[in-house]
Amino acid sequence: MEPLHARYPFLEQSRAAVEAAAVDLGEVVATNEAVTTRALERVESAITDGTIGEPHRRTRVELLSYPVARVLVSLVDVHICTRRYAQAEAATAYERFTEEFATTTELKSTQSARLDRDELLAEFDLASAVREAGDGFRVEVGAYLDLAADQRGDAWRLVNRALADGWVRVTAEELNVLLKQAIRHRVTEGLPFDVPDAIAAELEEEVEYLQEILSDLDLTREIDTVVPDLFPPCMKALLDQVQKGEHLEHHSRFAIAAFLTGIGMTTDEIVDLFQVNPGFGEEATRYQVDHIRGETSPTEYSTPACSTMQSYGDCVNKDDLCETISHPMGYYEQKLDDAEEDELVDWREDGESEDEADA
Ligand code: SF4
Incomplete structure (x- = not known):
């Protein structure tokens, strides 16, 4: 040696x-x-x-x-x-x-x-x-x-x-x-x-x-890219419901808002995204997102783990990658990691987001 x-x-x-x-x-x-x-x-x-x-x-x-x-x-x-x-x-x-x-x-x-x-x-x-x-x-x-x-x-x-x-x-x-x-x-x-x-x-x-x-690490620390195509199936489904203006239960609203916060979206961006939803109340959404972020509460809330998502019925359309992870953030991080450079177009830079297209 x-x-x-x-x-x-x-x-x-x-x-x-x-x-x-x-x-x-x-x-x-x-x-x-x-x-x-x-x-x-x-x-x-x-x-x-x-x-x-x-x-x-x-x-x-x-x-x-x-x-x-x-x-x-x-x-x-x-x-x-x-x-x-x-x-x-x-x-x-x-x-x-x-x-x-x-x-x-x-x-x-x-x-x-x-x-x-x-x-x-x-x-x-x-x-x-x-x-x-x-x-x-x-x-x-x-x-x-x-x-x-x-x-x-x-x-x-x-x-x-x-x-x-x-x-x-x-x-x-x-x-x-x-x-x-x-x-x-x-x-x-x-x-x-x-x-x-x-x-x-x-x-x-x-x-x-x-x-x-690892469990003490903030998994969201390095994620600040918003690429909806790479979202975990559960979050894609929730985002889809938001965009279609469907009613979301409180836990589902919380899950998608916490996820979007976790991947680096600002309160304003999330409020904009939710605005297409008729059940949307700007003040309430802003309050909820700030609350998740820890700005109006002593705690910063993070995206629920897969086990919690499952117990609320928010875990849908599971795919093969879902079998290997225990957290929607882990799913997204792996997708970002595996993505080719040209797939990584941030929704916020793209200018072609669905809500803008629908507006
Ligand atoms: S297994 Fe986890 S990441 Fe996959 S759909 Fe269910 S909650 Fe989402």
């Missing part, structure tokens, strides 16, 4: 090094507290601040903490945890390799823990899909689309790129971002997986600890 493996544990050669050392993960989690502690730190930091924490000084502990962290993420089995974990691993690797790419070649030859661009491209089978050109690089369009798909921002859209003979022009910095994406895909691959009961039993406390952190 070499320092390079500990710095880049997602590499094929790092996995092979763990395998060659005939490490029994069950035994590691049962006997090696340093590894379990570092693995927990990896996941906790990923969830809370987008990093993987400070590396352990011992190469073996640092490297083994990676597969154990993956076991923890699998046991927690919550989309936001998996996503943040993969993002944090990729962000750390990105920081490391960009620094190493910038280092001169002489230095590199004396530092075995360093990685160069060609090695990283080869790791992801990109050697023939990327070529150097005078002013930067060219990436084969298929590889580009795969790696740029999750990037936010118009600049990444293919229509805005210089494309010639199936090759997309990118700068060295952009290529680094695409490599970060390849790493994120690699880390995400296979997660979550089934964990043997004996290992799960050893990690019970750590998993509970992570679950507590």
